[in-house]
Amino acid sequence: MGGSVSCCSSGETPKISRREVELEECPITTAEDVSEDTGTYLQHISDRELPDELAQESNPSDHPRASTLFLNKSQTDVREKRKSNYLNHMSPGLLTKKYSSCSTIFIDDSTVSQPNLKSTIKCVALAIYYHIKNRDSNRSLEIFDEKKHPLSREKVPDDYAVVDPEHKLIYRFIRTLFSSAQLTAECAIVTLVYLERLLTYAEMDICPCNWKRIVLGAILLASKVWDDQAVWNVDYCQILKDITVEDMNEMERHFLELLQFNINVPASVYAKYYFDLRSLADENNLSFPLEPLGNKRAQKLEAISRLCEDKYKNMCKNAMRRSVSADNLIGLKKSNAVLS
Template identity: 65%
Template sequence: MGNSLSCCLSRNACPKLGRRRGSAEPDCESEVYKAAAGNAVAVAPAAATVEPAELDFAGGEGHHLQHISDREMPEDLALEPNPSDHPRASTIFLSKSQTDVREKRKSNHLNHVSPGQLTKKYNSCSTIFLDDSIVSLPNFRTTLKRMTLAIYYHIKNRDADRSLDIFDERLHPLTREKIPEEYFEHDPEHEFIYRFVHTVFSAALLTADCAIVTLIYLERLLIYAEIDICPTNWKRIVLGAILLASKLWDDDAVRNVDYSQILKDVTVEDMNEMERHFLELLQFNIDVPVSVYAKYYFDLRSLAHDNNLNVLFTPLTKQRAQNLEAVSRLCDDKYKDVCRAAMRRSFSADHFIGIRSSNTILS
């Protein structure tokens, strides 16, 4: 306080950046510290004669801090997070669909295409419009429509035609009938993909939430194995993802021999080999966090909205609200049992999240 001057500099902290090569160092003690002892204002030695080109950083190597822009980013941070593992990473199918969505909007704007009668219904204070799909129990038909539309965009906007022999339908056909080569030169339409998936799901009695897990496994395979889904492999990739998803998600899992009965010309040995390769390519990572599942569910809803997929919205009545509450309670109880069983095996963060009871999101 007053005329006294406190200084926190130490003997080893003397600045040496203003030193000429071959010249003597400025004496910090004789100029700075003597000024402090004599109740005078301490002034650093003038360095007006020092040019930037003559600065010597070799002597202060131990005190030189590397600029943050010169540091290498850790490998795990430099890579983009995998959307099938990370809840905040954007899904691949939604980003691949945006190109077509923007082109459609641009074409409608340039051609002055009228949107026609508004079909979307908006909520009000007195009326709430909902479909019969919730996170814990999605609608079967609409979910399959959205999931197969995501696969369609994966095929249409693929980066290349990278594939593996185990998924090549020309090497491992799903039918005994000879397929012409022209079949593999054209991208399948959305309706064709939907009919194939719907046939398998209906015959195997699979649920709609299993379709979301199937899409998660599919995108995880494309990233882990660094391949593309294309006309020559899309059926076997989808079939392998369905096979794993049904075994993980359903209590009464469909066995490989059952799929060989659904697809008459496919042998059990072929299904076993494809399942083994699929697991190896996934590095046996078949865990699906709840947050990732919810992200895919809502991104599929966004995909349907961008592509004007027809969804029936009806007013929420008292009876429908009670039914949705009962379904939500039933799903919560079932999920708690799954979490208790999972907690006995491991204590991962996702299972801790699942223990907390959360209300079903109505959207």
């Protein structure tokens, strides 16, 4: 922050864009150049902040238009799979995928507001898997090291820091926590947002030695922020019976500090992560469950659509009434002005 050189002049000249001014043509302002009338020069906040393009690239968990980290990490494997399928003339998933026809209509109950729990957890586990597999380095912190802070009394293997976990192992770990704590699918998406925000803010990587504790910390924080009835730290100690409450508290405190206490997840960012998880599922043949549209389901959809239509009509009527009332009030004021 504050990587640009600021210029100021006493004359009233038009403001020039910083991109149009070469760095060597910008004189650095010193204390001698500032007049006594204006006082000490203060750099404008817009000059001290990063441009939007750089901010979006560095903090995708804060900006809805920036691509998620896990989707970028998965592209290497996706390209290799497509190349392999092309060379081998294979089309995996096409025979098992269900398509709607004139006689049968398949619908997906998973929506951005109510995602499918099992499929969402699988996609989040797959996103973490690609984070670990295609990591840039092994930057980590001691608080998340499983060797120094074990989650169980079982001895940590000697190769714990070099062997990448499989997707099934990550899924089982997350599913156990979500099932025991009765967490929602929305909480899983927020967990992934916090995880990527941690990697960006702390400039670290999720790797074999720290992935369990990072995921646990993200789930712990997401459950408290998202769910109305949050799970206490002591409840996680009953799920992971060998971990202590003091360890959970310390990890949560470090997690919050590394996030700079930024736990806000805008709706646009949440929606972006949901749809990117859907894209990740399609690219890896993890399709969300489709069910045929029956009579009961069709009647339910029709009732919901009618309810939404009635709400929309009521909103339009209320808006028209407010508009007519405002016009009448303006006309009344004008008539009073003429009479007076």
